[in-house]
Amino acid sequence: SLHRSLARGGVRPGKAELQKARMRLSLQEHLWAFFHERVAIPSEEQAVARRAALDICAELRVFLHAKLPDMPLREMYLSGSLYDDLQ
Structure with a gap:
């Protein structure tokens, strides 16, 4: 994760790692929206x-x-x- 990469010595995360983090957040946002629109x-x-x-x-x-x-x-x-x- 971004925090772990920076904590290991200040190395900036790569583009692929940032993209994965964005995709995880996007999935979480989609699941939250689905829950509120269809499940709750x-x-x-x-x-x-x-x-x-x-x-x-x-x-x-x-x-x-x-x-x-x-x-x-x-x-x-x-x-x-x-x-x-x-x-």
Whole structure:
């Protein structure tokens, strides 16, 4: 890296080394942009999805209780990626 080259005796990095450093930074910038544009889910959408999942969970509990009234059902709860902010 640039810092290691300079620390080893003040030798300036070569053109190829500078180009590699720029390419690494460029890849990191591309990955960051991809994450924010395609992967990250806005908090508003997360809240809507969480509410929908809670509604589905409640409806499922009512349905199961109607079909099997004698079956003891424990409390249902969300877990996994939906519970962990959809990430």
